[in-house]
Amino acid sequence: MTYNEWRDELKSNLMSVPESEQRRVLAYYAEAYADRREAGYSERAIIAEFGAPYDAAQKILHEKVDEDIHLPPSPAEPEERSEKREKKVKKRRRSNIFLIIIGILILIPLCPIALALIIASVALCVAPFAMCLGGAGYFFSGIWFLFEHGGAHACMTIGAGIAFVGVGVILFPVVFKLVKLLWNLIGMAFTAVSYTLRGKEHTV
Amino acid sequence: MDVQLKKGVLDLCVLHAIRKNESYGYRIISDLQGIMDISESTLYPILKRLEASGYLTTRTAEHNGRLRRYYKITRDGLKKLESGKKDLLEIHSIYKKLFGDRL
Numbered sequence: 001m002t003y004n005e006w007r008d009e010l011k012s013n014l015m016s017v018p019e020s021e022q023r024r025v026l027a028y029y030a031e032a033y034a035d036r037r038e039a040g041y042s043e044r045a046i047i048a049e050f051g052a053p054y055d056a057a058q059k060i061l062h063e064k065v066d067e068d069i070h071l072p073p074s075p076a077e078p079e080e081r082s083e084k085r086e087k088k089v090k091k092r093r094r095s096n097i098f099l100i101i102i103g104i105l106i107l108i109p110l111c112p113i114a115l116a117l118i119i120a121s122v123a124l125c126v127a128p129f130a131m132c133l134g135g136a137g138y139f140f141s142g143i144w145f146l147f148e149h150g151g152a153h154a155c156m157t158i159g160a161g162i163a164f165v166g167v168g169v170i171l172f173p174v175v176f177k178l179v180k181l182l183w184n185l186i187g188m189a190f191t192a193v194s195y196t197l198r199g200k201e202h203t204v
Numbered sequence: 205m206d207v208q209l210k211k212g213v214l215d216l217c218v219l220h221a222i223r224k225n226e227s228y229g230y231r232i233i234s235d236l237q238g239i240m241d242i243s244e245s246t247l248y249p250i251l252k253r254l255e256a257s258g259y260l261t262t263r264t265a266e267h268n269g270r271l272r273r274y275y276k277i278t279r280d281g282l283k284k285l286e287s288g289k290k291d292l293l294e295i296h297s298i299y300k301k302l303f304g305d306r307l
Binding site for chain 1: 228229230231243244245246248249268270271272273
C-alpha cells in the first residue's frame with residue numbers, strides 16, 4: 001500500500017467526522033509522513049508505523065489509547081444512557097447493511113459495463129495498428145499495380161495507402177488518451193463502490 | 205496499564221516534551237522514545253485534547269516548502285505538568301511503601 005492509498009483509506013473511514021476535522025487529520029498525517037521521510041524512513045516503514053487506516057481512524061473517533069481496549073461504560077452510568085447508545089449502534093448497523101446491499105446492487109450491472117468498456121478499449125488500441133498495416137498493404141499493392149499495369153488506379157491505391165498510414169499514425173496518441181480515460185473511469189467507479197462497501201463494513 | 209492512568213501519563217509525557225521549547229509531532233514522538241513509545245495515531249488525540257483543555261497552543265509555520273504545525277505549552281499546561289509530577293511522585297511513594305524496592 002502506498003501512502004496515498006493509506007491516506008485515502010483513512011479519509012474514507014473518517015466520513016462521519018466534520019470536514020474541517022478531516023482536513024486537520026489529513027494535514028497532521030501528511031506532516032508526519034513528510035517528517036519521517038526527511039528522517040530517512042521508507043514509505044513502507046512509515047505506513048507500518050502509522051498502522052492500519054481503520055485503526056488510526058478509530059483512535060481519532062474514540063480517543064483510544066490502546067487499539068484493543070474499548071472503554072466500558074462507567075458503572076454509575078444511568079440505564080437510559082446506555083440504552084440510547086445501544087439504539088444508536090443498532091440504527092447505525094441497519095443503515096450500514098442497507099448501504100452494503102446498495103453497493104452490491106450497483107456492482108452487478110457495473111461489472112458487465114466495465115467488461116464492455118475494457119473490450120472497447122482493446123478494440124480501440126487495435127484500430128491505429130490496423131490502419132497503418134492496411135495502409136502499408138494498399139501502398140505496396142499500389143506500387144506493384146503501377147509496375148504491372150500502370151495508370152491512375154495504381155496512383156490512387158498508392159495515395160490511399162499513404163493516407164491510411166498517416167491517419168493511423170495520428171490516431172495513436174488520440175486512442176492512447178481515450179483508452180487512458182476509459183480505464184480511469186472504470187477504476188474510479190470501482191474505487192467509489194469499494195470505499196462504500198469497505199468503509200461501512202468496518203462499522204457493522 | 206489502566207487506560208485512564210495511561211491517558212493521564214501520556215498527557216504528562218507530551219507536556220514534558222514541549223515544556224522548554226515548542227515542538228512538532230515527529231519530534232515529540234522521537235523525544236519520548238524509550239520513555240513511552242507512542243505512534244502518530246496515539247499522539248493526535250492527545251494533542252487535540254491538550255489543546256482543547258488549554259494546555260498547549262499551536263501555530264503553523266513553513267518548513268522546507270511545506271507547512272508544519274508547532275505545539276507550545278501554555279501557563280496552564282505548565283501548572284498541569286507540575287501537578288502531574290506531584291501525582292507521579294505520590295504514586296511512586298505509595299508504591300515504595302507497598303512493595304519496597306521489589307518489582
